[in-house]
Amino acid sequence: MKTIAAAVLAMMFVGSTAVASGDAKEDIVQTALDAGSFTTLATALTEAGLVETLQGKGPFTVFAPTDEAFAKIPAADLKKLLSSKEQLTKVLLYHVVSGEVTSSEVVKLNRAATVEGSDVRIKVKDGTVYVNGAKVIKADVLASNGVIHVIDSVIMPSEMVDTPAKKSSY
Numbered sequence: 760m761k762t763i764a765a766a767v768l769a770m771m772f773v774g775s776t777a778v779a780s781g782d783a784k785e786d787i788v789q790t791a792l793d794a795g796s797f798t799t800l801a802t803a804l805t806e807a808g809l810v811e812t813l814q815g816k817g818p819f820t821v822f823a824p825t826d827e828a829f830a831k832i833p834a835a836d837l838k839k840l841l842s843s844k845e846q847l848t849k850v851l852l853y854h855v856v857s858g859e860v861t862s863s864e865v866v867k868l869n870r871a872a873t874v875e876g877s878d879v880r881i882k883v884k885d886g887t888v889y890v891n892g893a894k895v896i897k898a899d900v901l902a903s904n905g906v907i908h909v910i911d912s913v914i915m916p917s918e919m920v921d922t923p924a925k926k927s928s929y
Contacts, residue, residue, distance in 0.1 A: 784903055785902055785903060786813070786814045786817075786902055786903050786904045787813045787814070787817070787819055787821055787902040787904055787905050787907060788801075788804065788810055788813050788814050789814075789902075790900060790901075790902040790907060791821075791823055791907060794900070794909075796825045796826055796827075796909075797823060797824075797825065797826065798826055799824075799826050799829035799830075799837075800823060800824060800825075800826075800829070802841070803829075803841060803847055803850075803851055804851060806841055806844065806847055807844055807847045807848040807851050808844070808848075809848065809851055809852070813855070813904075814904070815904065816904060817859070817904030817905040818857075818858055818859035818904055818905040818906075819855055819856070819857065819858075819859070819874075819904060819905035819906075820855070820856040820857075820858060820859060820860040820871075820905055820906050820907075820908065821854055821855050821856075821905065821906075821907045821908070822854045822855075822856075822879070822890050822893070822895075822908050822910045822914065823854065823907050823908070823909050823910065824854070824893070824909075824910050824911070824912060824913045824914075825896075825909060825910075825911065827911065828893070828910060828911050828912045828913050829913055831912060831913070832913060846919065849875055849916060849919065850875075850913070850915060850916070850919065852873060852874045852875035852876075853873050853874075853875040853877060853879070853914060853915065853916045854873070854910075854914060855873060855874040855875070856871045856872065856873055856874065856879075857872075857874055858905075859905050859906050860906065861898075861899055861906055862888065862895075862898035862899050862908065865881060865888055865895075865898070865908070866883050866888060868881045869881055869882070875916060877916045877917065879891050879914060880892075888908075890908075890910060890914060891914040891915075892912065892914075893910040893911055893912035893913075893914050894910065894911045894912070895908050895909065895910055896909050896910065896911050897909035
């Protein structure tokens with residue numbers, strides 16, 4: 760069943776591109792699917808049972824790690840994370856902030872409370888925004904129920920720093 764869900768989500772990615780526009784019609788999940796570079800995130804959201812949550816009314820701000828970001832996690836650690844619904848849910852919700860926080864607002868913050876319950880650290884260095892050390896590589900991908908900021912690393916709550924991935928430093 761898990762393999763089928765992952766395969767369906769992966770097929771939805773093929774040939775799509777992300778569009779940031781003021782007239783966003785798709786929710787956060789569909790916008791990410793349309794982007795074509797979030798298959799691992801889509802699989803993780805499915806495994807954690809969070810797809811419907813992020814298709815909800817929102818608004819949400821999602822710091823979305825790319826497939827390349829997930830590839831930085833050793834394969835055995837990623838497999839372990841994907842098999843633990845509790846830890847996976849915690850990590851994924853750590854990437855979500857309640858409300859729509861666009862890049863013009865993000866750059867004014869040094870912290871943001873996540874849906875997981877912990878804060879992420881935000882830093883602007885040489886004109887680039889970092890969230891817990893993960894670089895924002897594309898900002899303000901608008902969706903009907905919020906905004907996505909694409910990041911280059913998976914971020915972890917502080918109590919999980921020594922599990923699957925290491926927290927990046929500035």
